[in-house]
Amino acid sequence: MNRSTLYTHFIKFLPAILLIMLSTIASCSSDDDPQADTDDDKVETVTLHLADAAATNETKALYSNLWAIQKTGFMFGHHDDLIYGRDWYTTAGGSDVKEVCGDYPAVFSVDFAEIMDDRSETSDLNDDRKRTILEARKRGEVITACAHLNNPLTGGDSWDNSDNTVVKKILEDGSETNIKFKSWLDKLSTFVLDLKDDNGNTIPIIFRPFHEHTQTWSWWGKSCTSQDEFIGLWKFTVDYLKGKGVHNLIYAISPQLDGPSTKDAFLFRYPGDDYVDFLGFDSYHGTYTESLSTNLKNLEEISAEKLKPCGVTETGIEGILKDGAEYEEYWTKEILTPLIGRDISLVVMWRNKYDPNHGGHHFFGPYIGHSSKNDFVDFYKSSITLFSKDLPDMYTMAENVTVE
Template sequence: MKNSTLTLLFIYLSSLGCASEETSNNDENSNNSANKTTLKMVDSNATIETKALYSQLWNIQTKGTMFGHHDDLLYGTNWMAQAGGSDIKDVCGDFPAVFSVDFAEIMDDRSSNSPLNSDRERVIKEARERGEVIIANCHLNNPLTGGDSWDNSNNTVAQQILIDGSPVNIKFKSWLDKLAFFMQNLKDNEGKLIPVIFRPFHEHTQSWSWWGSSATTQTEFINLWKYTLNYLNNEKSVHNLIFAISPQLDQLGSKESLLYRWPGDDYVDFIGMDSYHGTNTSAFSSNLRTLGLLSKEKHKPCGVTETGLETIMVNGVAYDNYWTNEISIPLTGKNVSMVVMWRNKFELGGTHYYAPFKGHSSSSNFKLLFDTPHMLFSKDLPDMYTMAENITVE
């Protein structure tokens, strides 16, 4: 239970270092609760449910942080595409509040033979049926070279996408067309379109991708971002996407770090941050504070869209207190809507995992995180698809 004595003791101890910040935030939130808030989305024609989700993403930041896990419902360390599967649920008894998924194989040239695409659609619908939040990244292959997302060998990819009628432009649009078809047919049990937070071109601050800092100029990246959003909204009439930008910030950063290659307030709905900070707790905590302040300034919800420590080890030694030390405590008192761990790869005996699974040595510590009131899982969520009180979304 989340009100256990152990939990209360943990919260007391973990909040000592940020009591003044929490008091300030609580006073501010109390004052704001009497005021009506108007939010503005990129897509003014977004569906009612999409606008409702957007309002709840803003609203929940004052209540706590939703815990998420990439591909959690699709596969785990020891299983693949099993109905009801979830490494997180196996450990704590509840599903993550946020389900993260990759849209690339739905979109690019792998779409015709991807064995998991039907399961991707299935688990998205299952997450929506439980009232959870869906967020999608996109490791698209390189449309010019035919390589993967990490193929940054040619710095003209974005340029050629932006040349109307070029072979690369035609290919890229065909990929967006497949995403549009998928989103326009992604419906819940009542026949309503399922909203998805979509973060194309994630970690654009890094050099690894064909859209990243080593292969595009600032102008090219911004134009590519705007082109993609305009095409989906205006040309293909997709109205159930919330657009999230997600720079990567592992070390101590600043507001300017989060605004690197910012495409403009009219082209961003959600301010994400990918953070592979490892054990740099002070940097993570400071960056979370900066993210929350930027969210308030821009009047846009925010969240940690990727994080984690591979194998949950430091220098070859299991870090069994990771969940309280590096995730729960830094998030205490911060106005951040979500924190999403990277995936647990299906790999028997493998080491590519970022969340606990049944039998993992950090499981008991994870349950402490689960028990803290400010960490929200599936059963803790309000109705995320009904408009939040006193909030209007344009």
């Protein structure tokens, strides 16, 4: 073949040769250069599971956001913040947190006990509990509830641990205590099913029954119950509420861990992944910040292992004191610092008791008269602390999260 013929064939097949070369280069670039991956390849998706397979769409959406928001920061919460404060009582729009920083807490914590037990007919706050839950939901905030229930056997309060047969009798079908306890759950069912948002959908609640079960003081605690009894009580409660058509609860466990602990200690009497949705702990560690840091690390690891969102469900120092004096830098040093870099969805402070004469110091959250208020404003301004105005739509499904 002469040179002229070779040139003619080369020109004829040049487009094909160039196409092969470009394809080879593109293939090598894609294989060798990790930056060539598409954004879709980098997106992490996750599937979460609720204890209640029939949970409402809004409940599933909230749950998805509790998981997703852990990568953004942590929501700040305060118990009873919308119902009363240090110097006010049942004032519409009231909030000690808002008075200090100009924004409501992202998480509103309430107590369901007086809605459920023998105080339900006499409590002066149940209407306000409902009102404030509706207000919090209207602003897009998250609601969580504990239950300091009276002892259904003895008639004493939550801290009456004088009879270690109470849970055994709750679980004895047809017993007087069993019937009474079920009537309390019936009242809870009626209450939570009546909580509706502006679209008529039931409002999701993070419900943590039998909190601090690792301690001895409550009638459901470790001094009054065996492991099987406590787990049986938990499962009975969840199953009964689901059986009553309650599908807007996210079930949270919250052992009390004041000192540095272990993962095994957190899982003390754990009812099982099929009955627990949210992993929390109550921490009254004072200024022992290393203890909080250790327990946060363990909680974060368990959360990742079990694919369940997590948070600090109660904490604080009564009076916000250090060595007997007001602790002016409490918020940034004791709460913010140990949470930096942690995948934790929420931190909830215990209540500020109504005490207009300031006769005591039973308060755990900020209020305008405490010298830590300026530090709280700095805490509020942090990029990882989330308050009401910072929240995404917590009741629409988070991206890349599926809930079953």
